[in-house]
Amino acid sequence: MRRRLPFSPWHLLLMPLALLFVLPLVQMVLTSFMSSAEINQFPPKLIPTSLHLEGYRALLTETPALRWFGNTVLVSTVAVLAHLVLCSMAGYGFARLKFAGRGLAFLVIVATVMIPIQLLMIPTYLMFARLGIVDTLASAFVPWLASAFGIFLMRQFFLALPVELEEAARIDGCGTRRTFRSIVLPLARPALATLAVFTLLSSWNDLLWPLIAISDDNRFTLQVGLANFQGMRRTEWSQLMAGNVLATAPLILAFLFAQRKFIATMTFSGLKG
Secondary structure, eight states, X not given: OOOOOSSOTTHHHHHHHHHHHHHHHHHHHHHHTSOHHHHHSSSOOSSOSSOOOHHHHHHHHHSOHHHHHHHHHHHHHHHHHHIIIIIHHHHHHHHHOXXXXXXXXXXXXXXXXXXXXXXXXXXXXXXXXXXXXXXXXXXXXXXXXXXXXXXXXXXXXXXXXXXXXXXXXXXXXXOHHHHIIIXXXXXXXXXXXXXXXXXXXXXXXXXXXXXXXXXOGGGOOHHHHHHTTBOSSOBOHHHHHHHHHHHHHHHHHHHHHHHHHHHHHHHHHXXXX
16 A cells, blocks of 8 residues: 655655745845855855854944835835725725726726836826925835735635625625625735735835935835945945845745735635746
8 A cells, every 4th residue: 555645745846946945045144144255255155154243233334224124114014004905995896886887997907017117107207296205205105005906806806705795784784884894804804915915025125116216315215225235346245135134034024924815815816826
């Protein structure tokens, strides 16, 4: 009788692939604790001989990295909260409410995903300049208040929810707003968690638009500040790796916290791959 494995045979393929993706992160962390001499020597060293904190010390004392980190936290927090509120309301409206032009409006919103972001930068910059929010943190988080992907994700999830639950709530006297707030949103926690993680990843790692819209270094986001570490003649690799660790750690923690919600969301919404 064939002996059964204590784990799925797919793990034999997935574990090496997981190690392949984890190795760059491990190397980034190890490099952040190397001295400049160890980083620049040839052949390169993979493991530091001793732990050096020069990169972290220079990052925190010679640059406004904590201010950049705070700016990034503010932009990402506003983006996540706005996505959860606006995209869930819009998604529920397209999934349940019946109004003239609903299908066409949803098609137009989804079609905006195919527009390259580079085509929108000049008109967006001109619009923000007229509003007077260029070179402010508002110019960094206003484009993240809602997205076509967020509306699409929430609509697909709401379409998979049984309509009978909402009908039962209306029989008990609940209006549309109360049904949405008390019945639908609690059931949509997996989708909301997934949308929050996707929005956090995108807004946290956004570099191109803040690089164009913000010129004051005190208003830089973390990604824009780290981009300035790479010079034409010299790159402070220890500071850059320490900054990358500071920028990556919150995203890893957020993903570990919400990873259980992904499977439920993809199952309900019908998204695969």
